[in-house]
Amino acid sequence: METKRALCSSCDIYCQVAVDVEDGSVKRVRATDPRPLKANICMKGVHAPAGFRHPDRVLHPLRRVGARGSGQWEQVTWDAAMDDIAERLKAIIDHYGPEALAVSTSQWNTQTESGAGRRFMNLLGTPNWISGVALCAGNTAAINRMVYGWFPYPDYPNTRCIALFGHNPRQHSWTPVYNAIRRAQQKGAKLIVLDPRRSENAEAADIWLPLRAGTDAAMAFGWLKVILDEGLYDQDFVRTWTVGFEAFRDRVDTFPLDRVAEITGVEAERIAEAARMFATNTPGVIPWTPITDQQRNSTSAIRLHCALRALTGSLDVPGGEVLHGFHPQIISESALELHEALSPEQKAKQLGSLTHPAFTYRGTEALRGPTKRVWGHEYANLVSGSYMANPTAVFRAMEEGDPYPVKAFITLGNNTLMSFANMSRIARALQNQDLIVAVEHMKTPTAALADYILPGDAWTERSCLSDGFGWTAIQRPSQKSVEPPGECRSVYDFWRELAVRFGFEAQFPWATNEAMLDHRVAGLGMSFDEFAEQHAYHMAPPQFRKYETTGFATPSGKVELWSSVLEDLGFDPLPYWRDPPARPQGYPLDLFFGMRDDPFFQTGHRHVAALRERVPEPQAFVTPEDAAKAGLDAGDWAYVETPEGRVRLQIALRDDLPNGLVRVPHGWWKPERLPTDALSGAWDHADAQICPDDEDNLDQEQGIPHLKGLPCRLKKAE
Numbered sequence: 001m002e003t004k005r006a007l008c009s010s011c012d013i014y015c016q017v018a019v020d021v022e023d024g025s026v027k028r029v030r031a032t033d034p035r036p037l038k039a040n041i042c043m044k045g046v047h048a049p050a051g052f053r054h055p056d057r058v059l060h061p062l063r064r065v066g067a068r069g070s071g072q073w074e075q076v077t078w079d080a081a082m083d084d085i086a087e088r089l090k091a092i093i094d095h096y097g098p099e100a101l102a103v104s105t106s107q108w109n110t111q112t113e114s115g116a117g118r119r120f121m122n123l124l125g126t127p128n129w130i131s132g133v134a135l136c137a138g139n140t141a142a143i144n145r146m147v148y149g150w151f152p153y154p155d156y157p158n159t160r161c162i163a164l165f166g167h168n169p170r171q172h173s174w175t176p177v178y179n180a181i182r183r184a185q186q187k188g189a190k191l192i193v194l195d196p197r198r199s200e201n202a203e204a205a206d207i208w209l210p211l212r213a214g215t216d217a218a219m220a221f222g223w224l225k226v227i228l229d230e231g232l233y234d235q236d237f238v239r240t241w242t243v244g245f246e247a248f249r250d251r252v253d254t255f256p257l258d259r260v261a262e263i264t265g266v267e268a269e270r271i272a273e274a275a276r277m278f279a280t281n282t283p284g285v286i287p288w289t290p291i292t293d294q295q296r297n298s299t300s301a302i303r304l305h306c307a308l309r310a311l312t313g314s315l316d317v318p319g320g321e322v323l324h325g326f327h328p329q330i331i332s333e334s335a336l337e338l339h340e341a342l343s344p345e346q347k348a349k350q351l352g353s354l355t356h357p358a359f360t361y362r363g364t365e366a367l368r369g370p371t372k373r374v375w376g377h378e379y380a381n382l383v384s385g386s387y388m389a390n391p392t393a394v395f396r397a398m399e400e401g402d403p404y405p406v407k408a409f410i411t412l413g414n415n416t417l418m419s420f421a422n423m424s425r426i427a428r429a430l431q432n433q434d435l436i437v438a439v440e441h442m443k444t445p446t447a448a449l450a451d452y453i454l455p456g457d458a459w460t461e462r463s464c465l466s467d468g469f470g471w472t473a474i475q476r477p478s479q480k481s482v483e484p485p486g487e488c489r490s491v492y493d494f495w496r497e498l499a500v501r502f503g504f505e506a507q508f509p510w511a512t513n514e515a516m517l518d519h520r521v522a523g524l525g526m527s528f529d530e531f532a533e534q535h536a537y538h539m540a541p542p543q544f545r546k547y548e549t550t551g552f553a554t555p556s557g558k559v560e561l562w563s564s565v566l567e568d569l570g571f572d573p574l575p576y577w578r579d580p581p582a583r584p585q586g587y588p589l590d591l592f593f594g595m596r597d598d599p600f601f602q603t604g605h606r607h608v609a610a611l612r613e614r615v616p617e618p619q620a621f622v623t624p625e626d627a628a629k630a631g632l633d634a635g636d637w638a639y640v641e642t643p644e645g646r647v648r649l650q651i652a653l654r655d656d657l658p659n660g661l662v663r664v665p666h667g668w669w670k671p672e673r674l675p676t677d678a679l680s681g682a683w684d685h686a687d688a689q690i691c692p693d694d695e696d697n698l699d700q701e702q703g704i705p706h707l708k709g710l711p712c713r714l715k716k717a718e
């Protein structure tokens with residue numbers, strides 16, 4: 001039996017696990033440390049090998065031979081597939097220009113290709129890259145950079161207070177964060193949970209604030225009102241290291257606690273109690289939360305979180321949130337992506353950058369110089385979220401040709417059809433393409449609409465290097481445990497083969513993924529294999545308050561409470577609150593999108609029998625009272641409807657929700673419905689089809705959809 005050290009990418013947390021191998025096959029995946037609150041592994045990682053051995057896994061390149069979505073395929077060779085893909089892509093570019101190619105990836109792919117995808121795109125000349133990180137951490141990273149030049153990472157072992165805005169890490173979801181919070185509590189850290197439901201973390205909290213879904217920004221204003229009025233902030237830091245404090249304070253003063261209580265539904269006294277706890281138990285942390293990422297006031301809420309960290313003395317200090325920067329000896333993916341190779345003219349064509357520029361090249365242009373001054377490089381693509389196109393704008397260009405046509409689409413491990421708002425638009429956009437290539441394990445609903453499905457490898461079948469998606473300077477290796485089955489190949493291989501066919505071989509001198517990894521760690525004086533054997537992780541000794549030497553990586557060199565970047569882009573330089581749109585008649589309930597079932601990640605894992613047994617059907621969580629009003633009981637099938645459409649879900653009764661709130665799961669489809677249903681039930685169950693992407697439901701600066709608190713109704717299904 002041989003054991004390899006690997007990073008599980010069954011989700012995007014990348015837990016370090018041990019993989020036991022015998023006779024060239026994975027026998028077991030287990031935690032590297034089995035002790036309670038140290039065992040960073042979940043059921044998805046334990047059962048991952050079963051998913052990789054699934055009989056329906058795509059093992060050879062497939063070319064569509066019938067109508068798009070007909071489910072008719074023929075097996076071809078990799079060379080034949082890549083030759084045809086390159087030829088067709090060249091024809092599209094010759095006719096429409098390089099910007100006619102758009103690419104969508106998942107988080108795990110961005111961290112396994114060493115920047116190869118963006119490198120190819122930047123050499124080719126297209127800025128139109130999108131990902132789920134547009135509404136999950138990548139957008140948060142981009143907004144954090146506008147405030148203080150990096151996306152900080154919590155120092156859980158030394159913190160004195162943790163504030164969870166809607167985030168609910170559990171034993172089988174965000175497992176390392178769950179363990180870190182529990183260990184911090186054992187050491188005396190306070191826990192404040194802000195969540196409409198009585199979540200697992202709310203049960204364990206010192207204070208639980210059951211705010212209305214989607215009111216995070218208003219709640220943060222309330223906290224800041226208490227902290228500033230009562231002088232519970234670091235006044236020396238404010239004087240020396242912030243700009244715009246007086247104007248910021250004036251804006252906060254427009255949110256007295258009675259107004260905040262009315263918006264959030266939480267009593268003023270409880271809001272004040274929580275604010276005092278956070279401000280008097282410092283340093284504290286506000287861990288990244290996908291909840292705040294997905295609201296029509298997302299940019300303001302994220303900026304207010306930044307202000308809470310900075311004003312309470314919790315920024316870049318032990319026990320607070322640390323600004324990591326780049327690893328000094330290992331080449332970052334940001335550097336490998338060659339953003340400098342993309343011309344200003346092509347960057348200006350990035351879709352969505354004129355209307356919603358926050359995480360586009362246009363939105364981050366003012367940070368290039370400060371980033372170079374502080375971190376040594378002009379481009380810092382943190383969590384892949386700093387140089388993205390806007391997803392809605394990309395799908396509109398694919399569907400309508402506005403402002404120009406996008407006619408080629410590459411999707412890598414990203415079930416694009418179901419991963420963004422307005423699934424109906426995405427479906428029309430995909431049908432309007434001249435070329436779609438999907439690199440996948442399974443025939444997902446998105447892959448079903450492709451011209452080619454190329455078989456990707458799995459995390460036990462490749463080596464890779466993780467730095468938390470550029471978020472941290474902690475580099476962790478993952479060793480290849482077994483050979484990929486059939487003709488499965490790495491994403492790096494795909495991009496390099498395409499690059500060679502486009503004449504970019506000189507810019508891709510690393511013939512293999514392993515050669516690229518050797519190049520990245522060469523500054524340590526060793527090969528990647530040597531690095532992986534010797535180091536579970538590698539980082540330079542941490543340094544704190546680095547801004548005292550370098551300043552912050554913002555145009556002013558300070559924490560920008562008044563954002564010069566947003567002001568120059570034509571937006572309010574201060575955080576603000578937008579009231580929700582008027583509720584349509586006949587939709588009395590609020591809808592919370594994005595509920596994650598523990599056995600699954602995003603749209604994945606529904607084909608793994610041991611996981612599917614735990615949640616065999618897609619469920620909507622409803623209170624008994626709301627179900628009774630709709631004539632529903634536990635186990636009934638119902639339609640959850642919004643003005644955008646409806647999905648069919650099974651009712652599960654929950655008493656941990658407030659009345660009036662419905663929670664629906666993300667990303668449901670049923671692989672077992674193949675081959676008779678090429679889209680595998682996506683039109684029945686996928687929440688993306690009831691998510692609107694109209695301007696009134698988008699965050700103004702980012703253009704991401706509001707998914708927390710949309711109007712909905714329940715109807716019994718036939």
